[in-house]
Amino acid sequence: MRPRPYRDDMDAVLMEPIVTTSGRFYVVVAILLSFILWGMFAYSYQFRHGLGATGLNEPVSWGFYVTNFVFFIGISHAGTLISAILRICNAEWRRPVTRMAEVITVMVLAIGAGNILVDLGRPDRLLNVIWYGRYQSPLLWDATSISAYFTASTVYLWLPMIPDIAILRDNVKKRRWFYRILAIGWQGTEKQKKVLQRGITIMSVLVIPIAVSVHTVVSFVFSMTLQPMWHSTIFGPYFVVGAIFSGIAALIIAMLIIRKVYHLEGFLKPVHFHNLGTLLLAMTLIWTYFTFAEYLTGFYGNEPEEMKVFWSKFNGPYAPYFWAMVVCNFVIPIGVLSYRRKHTIERTLIASIFICIGMWLERFIIVVPTLANPRLDYGVGEYLPTWVEWGETAGCFALFILFYVLFTKIFPIISIWEIREGREGLHELNQRVRGYLPDEVEPPLAQPVSLKI
Amino acid sequence: MEHTKHLWRVLFILLLVAVAVVVGRHFVIPPSFGLQGFYRYDSLAEYAAKPVMHGGSASCAACHQDIAQQREQGKHQTVSCEVCHAPLALHAKEGAKTADMPLNRSVGLCAYCHQALKARPATMPQIDLREHLTKLEVITAKDDIPEGACVTCHDVHNPAMEQESPPEGNVSDANAVPATQ
């Protein structure tokens, strides 16, 4: 593989979505807006009529909204966590991937937290959480952790974007004042580069524990109660693993759409999908291991309350969702990802789509069956979402896509300066790889060592 | 370090937020919050101030002396008036009548307690109403049970019949057992 000669205008394709706008963009935005309006209408209906307008009832008082909350917060791990880990590990293939991942985090966190707001009986009293917050409540841990993660991941998205914003400030005529503010006087001097590099490193170290804490405390909301099949010690890591799992899948889908729409085939190559696919395969196995451990422990313990929930998932009313989850999260990804030398992109895409569906089902399967089988001897609960929940869920997904689309129209979705840095740093990279190997200055051995294996 | 001033800026902003929260709390949190624990103590007083609906049988006796006495002598002496009628607050306020007391003469009302059920303690007088009425030849097996069938024979305030009917199977067996005290 010989690197092609570097030309500055090669990156022009990255600027194109910002400079030009096709009619297709407006069509997509219009479709998304119609979904969002539907969601907004659903919420306004629910706001007027209360949660009774939804399928939420007694005893199933958490349903789609909490499922969406956990799912979206899970997806958010794609971003920052993966990008931070790849940065810290100096994985060179990360360069075109990181920003796409980081954007997902920021957008999706806001939407996930919004789902909790939607689920409140009295959203008008939300500020009570600040004035009367009780740190004994896992919900407060959530609020703290998620807002910390939101702040950190926004900073972490913005820092590596500064040089690119400066490029936009200098080259794009539109919104120059806006870019000027965000670029905070970036001139690309050596000193600035040093400071920025240090800032990015600090942030990438910082966001990893925050990201882990976020999904841990999301799981604590469930596991801190005494409810059957929630009160589990492995829920923290189980949720974190599931979050990274679904996050990578969502990231792959987003990458493929952007690659197709903005013609970024030159930047997002099969090798990127191959590498992410390897990660995805690893996460499939880890997730399956956790699921197995979680359910086997519950089953073997044979506690009657647990078993009611267990059987409602295995062959009861929730069995279709449960087994669909197993197929989506385990059978298909293993089958599709194990051999992907050919059709890498298609195969990772298929696995990713199924994993996204499967992980949403997994969240649903954790939330609802437990609530439907309370520790009482009668009246198994049912949950049938109404159009209100469907509308708001559709609205949430549309809002996420809209945010993402708008972001790509304002900022370059692939880091221009990092790609350039990667190209320019090929020599350094060569040196670095050499550094991993035994030093060559060592005197040759006097006699050949006979290797016996 | 040359960049420590950035840290000071961040710390300053955090301090501002903390001060804002503390000051805001002072205005938002009511004084009774935290008096006895992490809650608003005045909430107790709000609960205590809710209206009392049920006055108890003694409050009924204040006006309906005769019926109260009748009840005291019968097996329904343990049954509070408001169980079969309605809460006092719907009927009278400060000793003055505000609305008619609804009267429920349906068999369903009696069945709440006297419908024969497996789960009911055996000491409780209970009947299968259809069996009871056909045996007493009030209705035939095909008829509908007339609404108010119970009150035509029994005085609801003192339900025991003047002459106990002779033992005839389960029905009168059950009737013969005195009500639980």
Next chain:
Amino acid sequence: MQTQSPRPNNPSPEDARADVCRRDFVRQAAAAMSGVAIVVIMGESGAGASEEQAVGAASATRSSAYDPTKHRYIYLIDITKCIGCGACVRACEAENNVPPHYFRTWIERYMVSRTGADLTDSPNGGRDGFEPRVTGEDITKAFFVPKLCNHCSYSPCVQLCPVGASYRSPDGVILVDEKRCIGCGYCVQACPYGSRFLHPETHIASKCTLCYHRITKGLKPACVEACPVEARKFGDAEKVGDEVSELIATKAVGILKPELHTGANCYYVGLSQEVR
């Protein structure tokens, strides 16, 4: 343990220290972590508040010569007496304006057969009484179990309220501050007894208050008042010679789900192992 009245099975907070209590652990850990914040809150409006403030706030409760710290309420249900008439459920509904199909107290009917089939039911919470039921099973025993909030000493619901809206009053009643609750529904699922619900009109958590407006005036809760067979009894553990305390001290009583260590204050006579 300063009064002579019996307090069986019901550890005071002092006992709880010695006991294994996860909630205390969490509480203390959280208190330690957010020490500064707590100190600030308390200093502003709590323990350190000026005397006249404290008096003014509590005056509404104290004006009626009622001191919550002088009572600790307990509840006793005799399963062997309950006839399942539903008078308590209807009285509760009328007294507390409980919305239809939601229950602050309810009655479950247990029917136990030799095959072990699950025959428990509670049609409309027992509000409309019970109908005879043909099950085709060989019923060996059957009984009614009234249920309500257990007003736990270490209640799982109060523990995880994010805003301090759920609380345990000094007289041992678990209440929800109707002006603070944000309606997140967390307490509803945390309650292992299913005694809470989100009110369909106010959209906040609602539950049994032990008829707090009645008991503070010396009346019995509406459900106790309504019970025609005295299956429900209401007592005050702080009162010398209290009948319920005496019964709990001398008779065989049980609580629901003792393994969850909630410190339930609702005792049952004749509790059978089928009851969950």
